[in-house]
Amino acid sequence: MNFKQKVINTIKMKGSAVCVGLDVELGKLPQILKNEKDPVLKFNKEIIAATKEYSAAYKPNLAFYEQFGTKGFEYFEKTLELMGDDVLKIADAKRGDIGNTSKKYAKAFFETFNCDAVTVSPYMGEDSVTPFLEREDKGVFILALTSNKGSFDFQMQKMPDGRYLYEIVIEKISSWNINKNCGLVVGATHPQMFEGIRHLAPDMPYLIPGIGAQGGDLENTVKYGFVKDEVLALVNSSRGIIFASDGPDFAERAGEEAKKLRDMINSYM
Amino acid sequence: MNFKQKVINTIKMKGSAVCVGLDVELGKLPQILKNEKDPVLKFNKEIIAATKEYSAAYKPNLAFYEQFGTKGFEYFEKTLELMGDDVLKIADAKRGDIGNTSKKYAKAFFETFNCDAVTVSPYMGEDSVTPFLEREDKGVFILALTSNKGSFDFQMQKMPDGRYLYEIVIEKISSWNINKNCGLVVGATHPQMFEGIRHLAPDMPYLIPGIGAQGGDLENTVKYGFVKDEVLALVNSSRGIIFASDGPDFAERAGEEAKKLRDMINSYM
Numbered sequence: 422m423n424f425k426q427k428v429i430n431t432i433k434m435k436g437s438a439v440c441v442g443l444d445v446e447l448g449k450l451p452q453i454l455k456n457e458k459d460p461v462l463k464f465n466k467e468i469i470a471a472t473k474e475y476s477a478a479y480k481p482n483l484a485f486y487e488q489f490g491t492k493g494f495e496y497f498e499k500t501l502e503l504m505g506d507d508v509l510k511i512a513d514a515k516r517g518d519i520g521n522t523s524k525k526y527a528k529a530f531f532e533t534f535n536c537d538a539v540t541v542s543p544y545m546g547e548d549s550v551t552p553f554l555e556r557e558d559k560g561v562f563i564l565a566l567t568s569n570k571g572s573f574d575f576q577m578q579k580m581p582d583g584r585y586l587y588e589i590v591i592e593k594i595s596s597w598n599i600n601k602n603c604g605l606v607v608g609a610t611h612p613q614m615f616e617g618i619r620h621l622a623p624d625m626p627y628l629i630p631g632i633g634a635q636g637g638d639l640e641n642t643v644k645y646g647f648v649k650d651e652v653l654a655l656v657n658s659s660r661g662i663i664f665a666s667d668g669p670d671f672a673e674r675a676g677e678e679a680k681k682l683r684d685m686i687n688s689y690m
Numbered sequence: 691m692n693f694k695q696k697v698i699n700t701i702k703m704k705g706s707a708v709c710v711g712l713d714v715e716l717g718k719l720p721q722i723l724k725n726e727k728d729p730v731l732k733f734n735k736e737i738i739a740a741t742k743e744y745s746a747a748y749k750p751n752l753a754f755y756e757q758f759g760t761k762g763f764e765y766f767e768k769t770l771e772l773m774g775d776d777v778l779k780i781a782d783a784k785r786g787d788i789g790n791t792s793k794k795y796a797k798a799f800f801e802t803f804n805c806d807a808v809t810v811s812p813y814m815g816e817d818s819v820t821p822f823l824e825r826e827d828k829g830v831f832i833l834a835l836t837s838n839k840g841s842f843d844f845q846m847q848k849m850p851d852g853r854y855l856y857e858i859v860i861e862k863i864s865s866w867n868i869n870k871n872c873g874l875v876v877g878a879t880h881p882q883m884f885e886g887i888r889h890l891a892p893d894m895p896y897l898i899p900g901i902g903a904q905g906g907d908l909e910n911t912v913k914y915g916f917v918k919d920e921v922l923a924l925v926n927s928s929r930g931i932i933f934a935s936d937g938p939d940f941a942e943r944a945g946e947e948a949k950k951l952r953d954m955i956n957s958y959m
Contacts, residue, residue, distance in 0.1 A: 444791070484791045487798035491767055494760040517811065518784055519838040519904075522713070522753045529756035542786065544813040544833055546840020564813055569788040571815020574862055581850045593843055635788075 568608025837877025
């Protein structure tokens with residue numbers, strides 16, 4: 422099954438387009454976990470158990486694991502195992518390099534770590550992305566228009582034909598999408614751009630960060646970024662879900678926030 | 691001491707602008723190491739010992755370590771230790787994310803792994819790069835014009851004012867370089883662009899890949915990419931040095947290739 426279909430099926434089966442960002446930070450862990458042998462893993466385990474019913478995907482961002490060095494990759498590997506097989510496992514790694522090197526990254530995330538998808542940066546062009554596209558069942562979400570302020574620096578540069586750079590990027594990505602396994606990262610902080618982006622790339626899955634702490638606009642994101650018949654977008658929330666409480670009820674509260682986000686998205690559809 | 695000065699001093703002290711890319715591949719290791727307990731580490735140890743006299747920097751590319759999963763990060767950590775303190779340790783990671791996430795990557799590479807520099811992708815703009823710039827003694831080499839074919843896809847897009855996108859990128863980077871710790875990645879496969887790039891960014895160190903297997907032009911790279919009085923560029927070779935031989939003489943041959951590259955660069959200066 423190609424990655425696009427896998428996204429559609431998972432969202433349908435779970436009745437949810439929620440992606441939970443597992444961006445663990447030692448300083449924000451609940452007091453109650455401080456004496457655990459492995460507080461990071463214990464935290465992820467409880468968060469996953471509490472949110473799984475309401476989520477279609479998990480997205481650990483590699484930076485939050487690499488900060489611990491080698492130990493962090495053990496956390497990453499074990500966290501992936503905790504997710505089970507009925508959700509999409511997205512490595513938010515924003516990788517990308519010359520061809521023979523991207524090939525090794527693809528091996529790392531798709532074979533060694535067995536993720537379903539990885540985020541990739543497009544700046545180095547076609548041969549930096551295509552090694553990630555060889556397996557139709559594994560997907561990439563390529564940075565198109567990101568949720569941060571810096572998205573205005575280059576992505577929103579105007580080109581000679583009046584389009585933005587990110588539109589050129591999306592056009593190129595469409596031409597690489599032979600195996601139906603390309604997706605886009607589009608930030609919820611740019612809801613006014615979603616209609617145009619969906620027009621450019623009607624049948625690619627989107628990974629949408631920027632809800633919650635970053636202040637994105639959920640209603641318009643769903644209105645313009647989603648596709649009517651088949652849901653083709655995952656809305657990510659990290660801090661808003663996993664750090665909803667730092668008390669002993671942290672997991673319960675995370676579950677409530679995931680459920681609330683699922684229901685809000687579904688109500689806007 | 692700021693990173694720029696650290697680059698100048700190291701190149702001067704070593705009498706070399708050579709950077710050795712430690713991009714280890716199991717399939718290319720010499721037969722003689724196959725029965726070692728840790729062939730990867732043994733290989734890196736012998737390569738570093740044989741090339742150290744002729745090199746100013748080492749640049750392990752993270753993809754080649756991540757392919758091994760958690761074990762790979764142990765290799766990465768131990769490889770860094772093998773380099774000693776009189777060379778620059780460059781993590782070729784091409785990272786970059788929203789601010790609070792780039793901050794964790796900076797922590798990973800500058801604190802946890804104690805590298806001197808890391809490569810960063812500019813696509814997400816200012817707040818994705820500046821968290822790497824807080825320590826003046828730690829540097830970033832930001833992708834400007836890369837050595838691969840895909841560099842034509844976006845980096846060489848023409849902007850409305852006639853400039854290329856990579857020139858806009860370099861201009862922005864210059865404005866972020868307050869702590870004198872920004873550098874650029876510029877591929878040796880674009881020697882005709884070097885003169886213009888040096889004009890735009892006269893006092894930033896360059897990390898120059900693309901020599902050797904990628905077919906870059908060393909003579910013109912040195913002629914136009916280097917600066918006359920103080921050498922402000924590192925020329926990287928990976929496969930051309932470390933896989934010069936797969937026989938029992940692999941380390942000796944790597945040393946010879948590093949020496950040859952050092953001497954060629956010095957002769958063109």
